[in-house]
Amino acid sequence: MTKVEKAKKLLQELTDKNFLLLKRSKNVGIYLFSLLKDILPQDYLELLKGFDGYSLEKKKALLMTIRSFIEAADFSPRTFSFEHEKKLPLEKFFKKVEDLKVLDQKEKKVLLAFGIQDMQSALWYVPVRYEDRRLNTSIGTAIVGQKVALKVRVVDKGYQQDEKYPAFVKVADSTGVLYLRYKYKNPRFLARFVVGKEMIVYGKLLEYKGEKYMVHPEVLSQEEAGLILPFYYIRTKSGLKLPAKQKHKKLRAIMEKLVEYVKHMPEYMPQEWLKSNNYPSIAECLYFVHKPSHELYPLLTIEDLNAFLTPYQRRLSHEELLLYQLALRLRRLEAVSHNAVKPSEDFLKHIENFKKSLPFKLTQAQERVIEEIVKDILSGKPMQRLLQGDVGSGKTVVSMAIAYAFAMEGYQSAIMVPTEILARQHFENFQKLLAPLGVNVALLTSSVKGAERQSVYKHTKEGNIHVLVGTHALLEEDVEFKKLAFVVIDEQHRFGVLQRKLLLEKGKGYYPHSLVMSATPIPRTLALSLYGDLDISVIDQMPEGRKPIITMLFFESQFDRVVEKVRQEVQKGHKVYVVYPVIEESEKLQLKALMTEHEKWKKLFPDKEVHILHGKMKEEDKRKVMEAFKERGHILLSTTVIEVGIDVPDATVMVIESAHRFGLSQLHQLRGRVGRSHLQSYCYLVVPDEVKQDEDAINRLKVMVRTNDGFKIAEEDLKLRGPGDLLGAAQSGYFGFWVANLTRLDDLILLEKAKKEAEEILSKDPKLESYPDLKKVLLYRYGDRMDLSHIA
Structure with a gap:
């Protein structure tokens, strides 16, 4: 409901025939002033300032006049001509x-x-x-808690040495008194405030024990005010x-x-x-x-x-979302126009043979997802599927089953991941399960050099390597496949659409099937709109034998209890992660703090190995730290560099310092680094004591304590903070919006609407030939990012 609608409703109630509500109501004038200050003529606003002191008859007359004015006024947007x-x-x-x-x-x-x-x-x-620096309110009518510009007159000034804000200036207008408070230790600056002088101040209006004040307000020039x-x-x-x-x-x-x-x-x-x-x-x-x-x-x-609710802002958001949906749909239409490898009828037998070789049984969810993928592959058209699954749900094994079946058919697979640590982990997992079955698995990252690198190039080109696992290194021109049929992209939001395309183009004459995987659970309705170029599969079941991670919230004053719990787990031979947030304002400062914490933990556990890991380290150094931690380490202090893909089965404790600084989805990702075996695992969220006062932060953290289900957490995140937090900074930026913001509920609704509109437009005009200028804008925005050259 807009302010005008609120005012209309109130005026109707107050001007009812018996006027009972008007007789009982207080502060009516101030409230109506705040609702209508941008709309009413100045003389009406002046009358509202003194409203509470009027007789009932004068109040009635003024309200009836204002009601008539509003009902007759035209509030539609003016044309700019x-x-x-x-x-x-x-x-x-x-x-x-x-x-x-x-x-x-x-x-x-x-x-x-x-x-x-x-x-x-x-x-x-x-x-x-x-x-809003317009002079459209006064001390008496301004709402406490909001920033306002006020025209005032200096009445008095002074300096009180022992006060929190020692310098003060007392100002007033016709409706009340206001104090300007300053923390400056030198009183000389008060000379600029001459008693009797008129000035315009801008700041947040506060009130304490009936006294209104501003802290360090700006003093505006005549030009700055009114804007x-x-x-x-x-x-x-x-x-x-x-x-x-x-x-x-x-x-x-x-x-x-x-x-x-x-x-x-x-x-x-x-x-x-x-x-x-x-x-x-x-x-x-x-x-x-x-x-x-x-x-x-x-x-x-x-x-x-x-709040970006004006029709001008809404149009820009809506337009962006429609362009994005058009680009996604055009991208999908182009992809499915290609032919892909269609394997033989033995493909299903190969899958069954792989499942029999596993030392564990797949979950029903994994079985269902494999069926969905195989159905796509056997159609002969390129599979384009997003596989969502909670941390530890077994997405990698699903991709392994498909890669094995293709290897048995004589084809190759490429597995692309964002970091070297994750690439090595995938390589080790693929090697462990596929090498005994006769599948050759190789690794290609920036640290694979010299003769070893040349060997990978040679054997990939000749088709001797069946599965190549790597980072962005897979996109290099020197990487040539003989028969690439299947591409897996893990943590897909770390890669752009164009990078995905570069890898798919290595298919030589046919379009590889592609599976993009994400451990960030996104509610299905949102995922369908954001990834409209992909079909969606979900693994919503955890492997048998996994115990739910016990999550607890602690304040800094309870830190001794956290240390004791860590000590108990370390004594059992288990390993511990301690994660600190990266503070954007000063990463150098944060690294220094991490070093300080390193010393603290070494003193707490002098007989244990305490390692440190952060994003500024070289890849080779990160790898050495992780290997040392896996083999003999006890405690690993890290930034969020361990958020994705670290797999240490005997790690049972995750301590997250300043947990309130993280989004729920990121906390859930970090928690997923433990609980990766039959061992009982724990996650301890540690926050400063002052966070007790932040009800929103505590409610978010309690969601983590209540549930281990990533999809439930995603739904809560959507309710509490919107999808910007849910998707994380990397994924939010991935969509490339300039105005649209998926943390706004209104934009989420527009996203759904834009999806339907894009389908309607392209069903009538698949190449946008009737809209040449729209096509130009679309190519400008998404031509390169999503490769829309086929409609240029």
């Missing part, structure tokens, strides 16, 4: 930053430092938040050695210049799509997000702007 502007060819808006004559060299350098390469990506570099100020995403590694405030200022100045050209941008989305969704034109939308204005959109509120 851009339709009369001369439209330029769409290509003009794809110009490289270096070619933009409107910008000087310094401004071009700023855009390039932010990774903005052309005019289109500059215009779509929309603000991530806004601050809705956009704030852009400031990359910490942009290369610009400027304070964040200056970076924002420079970006605003650049966008002011560029946005003037937007009025000449032609519309490229289908007219029926714009009409059915009641969306403004692309020119209006891009203009508005950089220069939001109440005059252009009467219902504008800072809350709606920051």
Whole structure:
């Protein structure tokens, strides 16, 4: 419900014939002022400020007048009159930053430092938040807890040495008194506040024991006040050695210049799509997000702007999601147009022989998934399937069964994983189960060098290697397969669509079947939309004999209990992980902290081997640490580098420090490093004592304590924090959205809608020939990332 709708409802209730509710209600004027401050004329707002002091008759009259005004007003978005502007060819808006004559060299350098390469990506570099610096409230009517701009007069000032905020300035307006509080130790800065002087202050309004105050507010110039100020995403590694405030200022100045050209941008989305969704034109939308204005959109509120709920922002999000769905669907249509290897009727027998060779029985879920995969493969069309399964559910064994069957048919398989540690682990697992059956397995990573590397190239090309496991090294030109039929990509979100394609192109004349695997459980409805180019299989059952991991939450003050539990497990000969978060603001600082913790744990366990692992180490050093930990180590201190693919069966304890800094899905991934055998395992979540006050953080962590089911955790994560956290930073970035944000529920709904719209558009026009400009935008956004050259 919008603020106007809330106000309408309240006015109807208050102006009911008997006016009983109006007689009993308090603070009506302040509440209505907060709802309607952006909409009502100034004289009405002034009357609302003193509302509670009026007689009943005057209150009735004012409310009836306001009600009549609102019911008669037109709050629909105003037109920008851009339709009369001369439209330029769409290509003009794809110009490289270096070619933009409107910008000087310094401004071009700023855009390039932010990774903005052309005019289109500059215009779509929309603000991530806004601050309302309009003078549309007063001390008496402003809502406590919100940031506001207030025009005030200095009444008094002073310095109290022993206070938390020793310097204060007392200011007032016609509706009340406000204190500006500062932590500065030197009182000289108070000289700028002259008693009787009028000024504009901006900050968060707070209240304590009836006294309203702001801490370190900004003092605004006349030009700064009266604006809705956009704030852009400031990359910490942009290369610009400027304070964040200056970076924002420079970006605003650049966008002011560029946005003037937007009025000449032609519309490229289908007219029926714009009409059915009641969306403004692309020119209006891009203009508005950089220069939001109440005059252009009467219902504008800072809350709606920051929640991306205005029709201008919604159109941009919706458009992005539709383009993504179109790209996915076009990608799938192109893939299934190829022929793939169709194995012989003995393929199923090979699968059965592999299952008989296993020292354990597959779960029903694994059996079902193998059936789904085999059915695809026997169709003769390229299989494109996403295999989702919880940590430790047995996805790798499924891929092994298919790789073995293809090897028996004389074909090769490639297994691509994101890290060297995971590649070595997969290689060892494949080797252990497949080598005794006559399958040649090889490893290719950056640390495989010299004669060994040349040997891998040679035997892969000749077809002597049946299964090649590796990292990005598999994508090199020197890697040639004789008969590649099956490709497995593990932790698929770490690879781009184009990287996947490079590997698939090594099939020589036919399209390999591909299985992409993910241990991040994603609710099926969301997965279907995000991975629309893939069919989905789910392993929703754990192998027999695995005991649920016991998870407990501890505060720092209880750390001795954690140490004691670790001691008990180490004495049994079991191994322990201790994980620390990587703090983005200062990775160097974090590494230093990790070293300090290393010393602490060595003192706690002087007779045990305590190892350390982090992402800044060379691959060879990481491998040596992991081997030492597996063979003789007791405790491994690490950053999240161990999140994926580490398999040490006798590791039974996972301690996660500052657990509140992690998303639920990441905590679940980390917990999955233990509990990989019949041994009882434990996960201890450790947080600072002050986190007790953070109800949201505690509720999230309690989800981990309650359940080991990754899909239940994913559902909870979706409810509590949205899919951005669920997917993790790597996966969120993987989709390449500029405005759409899957942490917003509204955008999730739009994603589902966009999927249906893409299907409808392509069912009528598979190559978008009726929409030449839409095709240009689609190729600009996804042409390279998803290889849409077949529609160019």
